[in-house]
Amino acid sequence: DIQMTQSPSTLSASVGDRVTITCRASQSISSWLAWYQQKPGKAPKLLIYKASSLESGVPSRFSGRGSGTEFTLTISSLQPDDFATYYCQQYNSHLKTFGQGTKVESK
Amino acid sequence: EVQLVESGGGLVQPGGSLRLSCAASGFTFSSYWMSWVRQAPGKGLEWVANVKEDGSEKYYVDSVKGRFTISRDNAKNSLYLQMNSLRVEDTAVYYCARDHGNGMGVWGQGTTATVSS
Numbered sequence: 001d002i003q004m005t006q007s008p009s010t011l012s013a014s015v016g017d018r019v020t021i022t023c024r025a026s027q028s029i030s031s032w033l034a035w036y037q038q039k040p041g042k043a044p045k046l047l048i049y050k051a052s053s054l055e056s057g058v059p060s061r062f063s064g065r066g067s068g069t070e071f072t073l074t075i076s077s078l079q080p081d082d083f084a085t086y087y088c089q090q091y092n093s094h095l096k097t098f099g100q101g102t103k104v105e106s107k
Numbered sequence: 108e109v110q111l112v113e114s115g116g117g118l119v120q121p122g123g124s125l126r127l128s129c130a131a132s133g134f135t136f137s138s139y140w141m142s143w144v145r146q147a148p149g150k151g152l153e154w155v156a157n158v159k160e161d162g163s164e165k166y167y168v169d170s171v172k173g174r175f176t177i178s179r180d181n182a183k184n185s186l187y188l189q190m191n192s193l194r195v196e197d198t199a200v201y202y203c204a205r206d207h208g209n210g211m212g213v214w215g216q217g218t219t220a221t222v223s224s
Contacts, residue, residue, distance in 0.1 A: 001169070034210030036152075043202055043214035044144075044152060050209055087152050091210065094157065094166040096142070101151040 002026055002090050006099035012107040019075040021102045023088035028068045032092040035064055035073045038101075039084045047086075048073065078104070109133035109213050111203050116218035123193050125220055129186040129203030134213075137161070137181040140206040143188045145199035146217075153199075156188065157206060171197075193222045 003026040013019050023033065031051040036044040046055045048064035051071055061076045075082055083106055088099040115127040127143070142157040156167045156177040165177050176189040186203050198221050204211035 036210075038152070043216060044211075045214075046210045046212045048210075049212075053209070055210075055212065085151075089152075089154070089210065091206075091208075094164070095168065096154040096157070098144075098152040098154060 001095055002029060002093055002097055004088055004090055004097050004099040006088055006102050008102060010103045010105060012105050013078050014107045015078055015080055017078045019078050019104060021073045021086055023071045023099050025069045025090055029090045029092035031067045032090060033071050034089045036087045037084045111213055111215035113203055113215040113218035116220045118221045119193055120224050121193060121195055121222055124191045127188040127201055127218055129215055131184045136184040141179060141186045142204045142206050142211060143177060144202045144204055147199045195222050198222045
């Protein structure tokens with residue numbers, strides 16, 4: 001099975017900061033990677049698919065890059081609504097796996 | 108409006124069973140793979156199982172193989188997860204999600220399964 005590892009686990013940042021989260025796959029997944037945002041008590045929300053494609057309605061301050069085994073999610077200017085937990089997910093295989101999550105908290 | 112609504116969660120003793128349901132509306136249910144994803148209290152997301160549009164292919168995470176069964180009824184626009192031989196570690200919020208081949212773009216609100224004696 002493909003393992004996904006995110007870093008850091010927790011990130012402390014301020015409004016306006018540029019924030020980058022990394023996700024690494026245990027084997028190549030081409031560009032079959034999605035990013036989700038989850039707030040407490042809510043279902044996850046799809047932000048990015050195919051590593052770099054922005055889901056409809058998602059603000060352009062979110063961007064994704066990468067291919068193969070290393071990927072990043074960047075928030076160009078952190079907004080108050082962006083404090084949340086972020087997950088990557090691979091879908092190269094039918095057995096889909098998530099990273100362990102990165103919590104973005106207020107510094 | 109595209110919507111997924113889960114039901115069927117509850118409290119069950121270890122070794123017991125639960126059947127979760129997910130009612131879909133607002134889209135052509137039979138055109139999409141569907142998944143179950145769970146989240147244990149205070150933990151991250153874990154993909155559990157998925158099923159092809161026509162139900163002919165099903166995949167499971169290793170920890171539930173042989174105990175959980177995913178199924179669907181396209182005539183009723185419904186997805187199911189039959190959970191048998193439940194363990195304390197199966198305690199979680201269970202979400203159903205629509206898989207459009209590029210991530211899971213639609214999620215339900217979740218239903219909670221608690222396994223405890």
